[in-house]
Amino acid sequence: MPGIYAVGATLPPETVARQHYLAIIAHVWPGAVISDRSAFAGGQPEDGWLFIRHPASSGGLIWRCRG
Numbered sequence: 001m002p003g004i005y006a007v008g009a010t011l012p013p014e015t016v017a018r019q020h021y022l023a024i025i026a027h028v029w030p031g032a033v034i035s036d037r038s039a040f041a042g043g044q045p046e047d048g049w050l051f052i053r054h055p056a057s058s059g060g061l062i063w064r065c066r067g
Contacts, residue, residue, distance in 0.1 A: 004028075021050065029054045 004024060006016045017024060022043075025032055029052065034043045036051035 018045075021045070025050075025052060031055055 004017070006013070006020075009016045011019075025034075032052045032054040033039075034051065035053040037046050037049070038044065038051040
């Protein structure tokens with residue numbers, strides 16, 4: 001089954017994803033860069049949204065972070 005797995009994690013999935021979001025993005029979308037509002041916010045999600053750009057996507061990608 002496709003997804004992101006954290007083996008041996010003791011924290012809730014949302015916390016693990018929040019702590020490792022850059023590694024997740026680099027793995028899922030290699031070559032992507034943080035853009036737009038997220039770049040101005042220092043690369044941090046803003047209001048639960050993380051804006052990234054990837055060369056294979058003409059309009060960019062938006063990742064909704066829960067929590």
